[in-house]
Amino acid sequence: MDFSKLNGLVPAVVQDSESREVLMVGFMNEDALARTRETGFVTFFSRSRNELWTKGDTSGNRLQVISLFTDCDDDTVLVKVKRLGGGNVCHTGARSCFFKELA
């Protein structure tokens, strides 16, 4: 992976492996990607808290990795997941973070 274009980070798109709904986008650094692959649960790097966070650690709504892809120039990750817990990915309680359509 090429982490050089974005100060050590790559965008990580999370997609429901069954419904194919795009659930959220976070960022991963090298450690977050390694942790994601080792544990099988999606781990991001929090830009605001400057630390790793495994999605769902507090809510229980973890994201289980089903498959993991990189793009053609290795600067973006696509993670296909199974939603665990209540299955609501967004902190607002919505299933997906992309619930606001621009007019």
Next chain:
Amino acid sequence: MDFSKLNGLVPAVVQDSESREVLMVGFMNEDALARTRETGFVTFFSRSRNELWTKGDTSGNRLQVISLFTDCDDDTVLVKVKRLGGGNVCHTGARSCFFKELA
């Protein structure tokens, strides 16, 4: 939209509106998003060339906007598109840029 977190850019996830396949991820600045909404064709900001580029301007494989979403904290865009031209989105000739599965 909040363009402040990434030096004036937001990631833009492009998804096929019918198959729901994630096709690519690019970046938009405020102008690129405005151009995308005005023209109905996906326009990114190229970080390497430091300019706007409308996807498919040279290949003909433009991406027609079907719907456009922002996420809960307004720092990412999801564009659902219809693939025009040959329909291959990746510069390698693949339909999607995410054809490499990480082992």
